[in-house]
Amino acid sequence: MPDTIVFGATGFIGRPLVRELLARGHHVAAAVRDARTSGDRLTAWLADHHTDTTHLTIVEADITTEHLGIPPDTLAGIRDVYNTAGRYAFGLTAAEAKAANVTGARHVVQWAAARPNLRRLVHISGYRVSGADSPPPDYRKLGAYEASKIEGDAVVRTRARELGVPLTIANPSTVIGEGQYIGLATMVADLWHGRLPALPGGRDVFVPVVTLDHLVQVLANIPEHEATAGQAYWILDDTTPNLPDLIRHIADHLGVKAPKRSIPVGLLRRLPRALTGADPETLSFLSTDRYPTAAANAFAKATGVRIPAVTDALNDWADHLVATRFGTVPEPREETRRVPVHDRAPGPDEPLR
Template sequence: MTTDSIVFGAAGFVGRSLVAELLSRGRRVAAAVRGPGERLTSWLAAQEVDTAGLTVVTADITAPGLGLADTEGLEAVRDVYNAAARFAFGLSVEEARRANVTGALNVTDWAAARPGLRRLVHISGYRVSGGVADYRAEGAYEASKREADAAVRIRARELGVPLTIVNPSTVVGPGQFIGLASLVEDLWRGRLPALPGGPEVFLPVVESGYFARFMAAVPEHEETEGRAYWVLDDDTPDLPELVALVAGHLGVPAPRRTVPVGLLRRLPRALTGVDPETLSFMSGDRYDTAPALAFAERAGLRMPPAGEVLRSWADGLVGSRFGAAAPPRGPYGFQDVAGSRTWVTGERESPEYVMLHGLPLDAGSWEEVGDRLAVPVLAADLPGLGRSAPARSLDGWTAALMAPVRTRPVLVGHSFGCGPVLRYARANPGRVAAVVLVAPAFLQPPSGWLPRSRAAVPALRRMSGARLGERLGVPADAVADLRRPGAARRVVEAMRAAHSGRSELRRVLDQVMEGSGVPVTIVTGSADPLAVDVPATLVEGAGHYPQLTHPRELAAALRAAGGPARPEPLRSARG
């Protein structure tokens, strides 16, 4: 299949969004990648992109000729996009120049040999246009990008290559975990006591989808030939306001102090935790975006509001644990529930199941069960636990979570989550189809499967992650948030409250079972027995966390408890 467009660096964050956009426009695209193409094709499949017009080719931009041949169907290429670059701090000069300078020139030379070339679009950087590269002062990455910006212009002029340069600021969107994302991670984890730079630092962003649409449109307009465009959102808040916006969305405190860049340069990195190469970005400089905005207007492009972009990006960062895990499937993000910034996943208005987790887990513990149910499911991190901020009242929070729900769902609680489920069902029996209690701790021996003493807080923090996951028999990412400030303390406090409220919950259970008309099913693992003689569905071989170890069996128990009778999709079971 002949192609009309080729994207170098197609498997990267920017490149893959561009490939998706070109394919959506009906273009025949060659995606040039250095290694196997599965990473790109699996990402495109997850985005439900039609790849009928896609060809994946192997290329090495650091080699003359790029390792490509016209026999691969590339003789008809009209538009060449260079999204390939080495974006990292701490590179050696040789590493940075090989990818970012030599590679860019090799792409320019290859483009010059295309008989039907319409445009070479070179992706540069917003702080590298003009000036002489200073590797000692700027660092290898920024200096190499500055050198490449000038070198590509000169080479294109010498070879008569129709060139357009785009100078984007920080491109944000799902899967972007470099640069500004590190600052957001420090904010989220309570490691940002002060902001680097002064109050007028401007770190502009541009949304990845908009940037891809901008690049795709460039070769289609003759006026863009020979031009360079700064592509960024002028409405991006200055850094203190940006961090405050993200902090408010995440429900964490924003730092109130700033540290001048000059002082950061003099302090040792071991003390500040700041990479010296990032300091040149801590600037109040503004950029001439008028040409880019004028072109976007003519091309019918609209930049999404910066606040919405930043909030959505922050949701993606937290949902993927800043690149350490796959993001949740389906809708997810922070919402306001009873004044608490709450992490919510799934269907907020028409779920058929509403699921509340136990300790020390979060809403992600239900994901495999929800997949097997194959109906709309709503799950949320309980207030003060997982990723959610504390709330004044757990029962008030539960009522607020249920307020938008228009269905009569099955309420499912695990362990500690059984309490709010039962109390809501007692107060609102007409809004509940059934109740399922999974491993209800208040009906089990007080075996101390998690410590309840305040003295256990530091131990719990130290054990979080792989060690705690191994001890509880759950994946490490299920307890990943326990190192966040206050998280371990709130888990211990919840354990103490649950232990002291065992008798009260037994009375609530009796009231729901005897007078509400709401069916109640109890499910427990065979290795996690109850201390009372009540009917229960056993999950053979399961312990306290059947949703993690036996999701298929638990999903079957939930369907039998009163959910809709629907066939289970064929999926591989874990456990």
């Protein structure tokens, strides 16, 4: 009988979290939209990553419906609920973003509240949320994705408090690792292909990263410690270089030229998208803000989770991006990863061999 359920189990964070939980001996229910397609893809991915799926149960669920489409008399043994589900995309309508990131998040809280043996609900939010009660976000100003994550965070905290749900919120920054081809990855793609003539924002812009492996280890540890209930953890690497230095570092590693010019965010907002190529929704992430990471760092240290050197992590991720042609070709076999992939991968304008 499953003791843990992961919503969004086929997603970028959900898949490796399922893998980590299974490796720790948990009986995991992986909640997917369609068992035949999504479920099969998940089990194939886990098999490719040498994961024993003996204690894996595939469960069909739809967080946009009030009872998630899960029969009420099932999964009574669930102790830990992870919500990694959501829509991470730019250009969504407000209704599209709210369906998963607000309404869906509320439904998961309500479902968790009905579990007779609930130990913890871990909700994945985002590092740009304030973590405090605030006015409703401006969807026009922020864009549907960021606004829905902020609203969803507030809804989850409020509903969990009303229902007495033991809640922990994880606020990861830009997550880098296998399978991440959007967000900051698009800037790396433009850098590799020579399409990044200038950097957006100024020299103090801070776009922090966290590795996928680090994040899932922290997430897996959270329910095991009673003191994490009621906490919010900003999970990111404070030593991430400011964006211009980050891009220069990746450029040096890949052997391409980094842009020397920058364009202020205020100017980017005023220029037509056809001219800048910048999605207006991404501009709010180009901030000089810093984040309250002390609690997350202390928890990681106390539980033996090491924060990898950020420069090494960026190098590994850049190699992965180039090796997979930014997600358009399969990843190299395990035994071929010993050499930095950009040393053997075709250049940005070369055909694949």
